[in-house]
Amino acid sequence: MSTSLITRADKPAVVADLIIINAKVHTLDPNQPSAEAIAVLANRVVAIGSTKEIRNLAGANTRVIDAKGQLVLPGFNDAHVHFMSGGFQLSSVDLRDATTPQEFAERIRDFAAKLPEGRWITGGDWDHERWPDAKLPAKELIDQYTPKTPVFVNRLDGHMALANSLALKLAGVTRETKDPDGGVIVRDPKTGEPTGVLKDAAQSFVWKVFPPPSFEEKLAAARAATNHAASVGVTSVQDMSAGADVGVYQSLLDRGELKNRIYAVWPLPSWDRLARTGVRAHFGSAMLRTGGLKGFADGSLGSTTALFFEPYNDAPNTSGIPGEEMFPAGAMLERVRGADRAGLQVIIHAIGDRANDTILSIYEQVEKENLDRDRRFRIEHAQHLRAQDITRFARDKVIASMQPYHAIDDGRWAEKRIGHERAKTTYAFRSLLDAGATLAFGTDWTVAPLDPVLSIYAAVTRRTLDGKNPNGWIPEQKITVAEAVRAYTIGSAYAEFQEHEKGTIAPGKLADLVILSRDIFKIDPKEIEKVTVVMTIMDGRVVYER
Numbered sequence: 001m002s003t004s005l006i007t008r009a010d011k012p013a014v015v016a017d018l019i020i021i022n023a024k025v026h027t028l029d030p031n032q033p034s035a036e037a038i039a040v041l042a043n044r045v046v047a048i049g050s051t052k053e054i055r056n057l058a059g060a061n062t063r064v065i066d067a068k069g070q071l072v073l074p075g076f077n078d079a080h081v082h083f084m085s086g087g088f089q090l091s092s093v094d095l096r097d098a099t100t101p102q103e104f105a106e107r108i109r110d111f112a113a114k115l116p117e118g119r120w121i122t123g124g125d126w127d128h129e130r131w132p133d134a135k136l137p138a139k140e141l142i143d144q145y146t147p148k149t150p151v152f153v154n155r156l157d158g159h160m161a162l163a164n165s166l167a168l169k170l171a172g173v174t175r176e177t178k179d180p181d182g183g184v185i186v187r188d189p190k191t192g193e194p195t196g197v198l199k200d201a202a203q204s205f206v207w208k209v210f211p212p213p214s215f216e217e218k219l220a221a222a223r224a225a226t227n228h229a230a231s232v233g234v235t236s237v238q239d240m241s242a243g244a245d246v247g248v249y250q251s252l253l254d255r256g257e258l259k260n261r262i263y264a265v266w267p268l269p270s271w272d273r274l275a276r277t278g279v280r281a282h283f284g285s286a287m288l289r290t291g292g293l294k295g296f297a298d299g300s301l302g303s304t305t306a307l308f309f310e311p312y313n314d315a316p317n318t319s320g321i322p323g324e325e326m327f328p329a330g331a332m333l334e335r336v337r338g339a340d341r342a343g344l345q346v347i348i349h350a351i352g353d354r355a356n357d358t359i360l361s362i363y364e365q366v367e368k369e370n371l372d373r374d375r376r377f378r379i380e381h382a383q384h385l386r387a388q389d390i391t392r393f394a395r396d397k398v399i400a401s402m403q404p405y406h407a408i409d410d411g412r413w414a415e416k417r418i419g420h421e422r423a424k425t426t427y428a429f430r431s432l433l434d435a436g437a438t439l440a441f442g443t444d445w446t447v448a449p450l451d452p453v454l455s456i457y458a459a460v461t462r463r464t465l466d467g468k469n470p471n472g473w474i475p476e477q478k479i480t481v482a483e484a485v486r487a488y489t490i491g492s493a494y495a496e497f498q499e500h501e502k503g504t505i506a507p508g509k510l511a512d513l514v515i516l517s518r519d520i521f522k523i524d525p526k527e528i529e530k531v532t533v534v535m536t537i538m539d540g541r542v543v544y545e546r
Contacts, residue, residue: 001049015059016041017540018511021051023067024519027505028074028489038072040511043286043540047507063542070534071519073485074505075235075512076452077492079401080380080442082158083229083239083262084248085123087221088213089446090228092123096156099130101141108153109145117148120210124153125446126162129302129413136186139164139196152206156447159300160186160199163206168194171205180204182296182324184305200299201324218248223257230259230544232451233514233533238263238442238496240294240347240380243270249288259536259543261512262288263496265347268295268325268335275342281376282345282497286510287539289496292345294380295332296323298355301410301417306352306384313419320352332359337366340375345497347378347401353386353422360392367396378440378495381406382432384418385425394436399495401440402427404459404484405448411464411473423474429459430477440495441487452488456520457528459484481521481528511540 016039025035027048037054039047047057058064093111098104104126111121128136142151143165150170154161163171175192179185183201185194198205213221222245229237239245242264252258263282266274271293283291298320299305304312307320326332332348339346346363350356356379363377382393382400393400407427415423425431432439441459443450457463459479462472472478493503502510515535520528536544 001047001053014041014046016046016054016057016062018063018065018537018542019054019058020065020067020072020513020515021054022069023072023515024069025072025505026485026521028486029504029506031506035505038505038513040537040540043511045505045507045509045511048505065535067515071516071521072505073514073516074489074503075514075536075538076233076488077236077238077496077503078229078234078442078445078450078452079238079440079492079495080240080403081237081445081450082241082447083225083237083445084218084221084245085241086228086446086450087223087225089123089125090221090224093121093153095124095126095153097130098126101131101137104131104137105141105145108142108151112146112149112151115149119149120167121146121149121151121153122210123446125156126153127156127302134413136195136197137162139168152210154203155302157300157302158447159303159305160197161203161206163196163198165196167206168196170209173198173205177205180324181327182322184321199303200305200321215248218245219251222248222252226252226257226259228450230536230538231533232453233516233536234260234450234452235512235514235536235538236261236263236492236496236498236502238265238292238492240265242290243267246288246290253287258287259538261286261538263292264288264290265292265294266290268293268339268346268348271335271339271342271344274344275339280343286501292347292496293339294347294349295325295335297326297332297348297350297359298323298352300351301383301414304417307355307358308352308384308418308422309354309357309386310422312417314416319354322355323349333362333365336362337369340366341370343373345376345378347380349380351381351383353384353389356382356385357389360389360396360398363398364396376495376497381444383427384422385428387425387431390425390428390431390437391435393432397438399438399440400432401442401495402429402487403442403444403448404429404455405443407462407473408458408464409448411462411469412466426474426477428477429479429483433479433483438491438494439487440491441484442492453516453520453531453533454529456481456484456488457525459487460525460528463526481525485520511537513537
């Protein structure tokens with residue numbers, strides 16, 4: 001038995017608060033890879049071993065959980081979410097699976113009918129690639145249903161959104177409005193009038209006039225988000241758009257309602273404000289921490305704003321656009337340099353091959369200029385890479401923070417955008433691991449469902465959602481179940497400087513655990529997507545049970 005308890009005369013020095021017995025425990029700890037049982041005291045694992053050994057640590061008030069042979073893993077750590085917006089989306093109009101423009105419009109119509117006049121409709125997460133002609137929507141599609149309801153619904157990637165005429169009017173967006181740096185106002189090619197679709201930085205025109213939610217509304221959204229996370233086995237999230245929402249999360253924590261740990265990341269341009277307050281990387285407690293800064297090098301593949309070296313196959317007039325934070329020239333380098341010098345963690349979104357190359361080069365330059373330290377630079381998404389850039393992740397110790405579900409979603413249509421050759425190193429999980437890079441997995445919720453098991457299925461099978469790739473899209477980039485689980489636990493913990501606290505099951509580690517309905521290491525990989533969460537334990541307490 002592996003334990004941190006001191007025993008005398010076969011009696012435990014302390015009695016466990018909770019034990020799990022009759023389990024298949026995959027600890028991910030090389031010192032003891034497997035076990036049958038776990039003992040928890042307060043919020044820490046105190047022992048792992050056989051069921052007989054761990055039973056000896058139970059007392060009259062110990063909660064005994066019989067896993068009945070089911071799989072126990074370290075709690076999942078989602079390395080990339082948009083937690084607050086995810087919480088709001090749970091109660092907003094759902095457009096993700098609308099399969100036609102008509103269905104899209106009807107769902108907005110029905111949702112608007114339930115709202116008071118003047119109340120905004122946001123969220124949505126629509127995907128025009130599901131529609132027969134895959135054309136972008138236009139404001140005329142929904143204007144007739146929303147004459148007094150401002151609408152600003154985003155594509156699921158968050159890099160473009162559709163505004164109705166009322167929202168455009170409130171924002172002052174007309175045919176005379178110029179495209180901002182890092183953004184595009186989509187226009188009718190005949191009239192020059194805005195169609196209602198705003199890409200990347202152009203979305204800020206509308207967000208500036210959107211009435212901010214109240215603290216109580218944010219609290220309700222955060223509560224919905226944390227409950228949902230617990231239901232899918234997520235015990236830690238890294239919120240890439242937290243910023244000032246840290247106060248909301250702290251309030252939820254104070255009320256005893258926070259069911260997952262949060263690493264709250266701020267926008268990169270605010271680095272000097274954090275630095276002046278003395279905040280550094282991984283600042284805070286085990287429950288709520290900050291110290292990371294996220295920037296944007298480009299947009300997304302679905303919005304044709306991801307930045308490539310070569311033009312898009314289906315939009316040859318563009319090769320994407322740099323992110324807003326790339327302007328003016330040299331701004332990204334200056335921000336990364338300053339944030340890193342201040343001891344903060346830098347986390348940059350890069351999707352296209354040119355964006356990834358640019359950020360890798362900036363990281364290399366900053367690392368040479370600033371003092372040597374454990375900085376853990378990250379690239380979020382790292383989706384489309386040139387072959388020569390894959391080894392740079394390992395060489396420069398840049399963490400590839402990736403979202404496997406995107407591969408089975410985007411894989412339905414990605415090759416019409418970039419062709420087969422460029423797709424060979426798209427979501428290159430296998431190549432990155434073979435090169436020695438560190439992977440951290442997440443979902444980008446709400447861009448993808450907040451479901452680690454589904455993401456593991458995606459990484460292992462790469463079977464696209466349309467069923468057209470039964471053996472996997474770009475199958476040479478598949479990885480094993482063990483590798484995917486590691487990226488979702490140890491890899492994600494490392495990405496937030498917390499591998500000494502979580503990511504494995506071992507005495508002294510935080511008691512963050514998940515019990516699954518089936519053994520994902522043993523079943524046919526195609527069956528993994530059907531596996532469900534039976535129980536989630538976070539900080540030593542059961543926060544979800546089916």
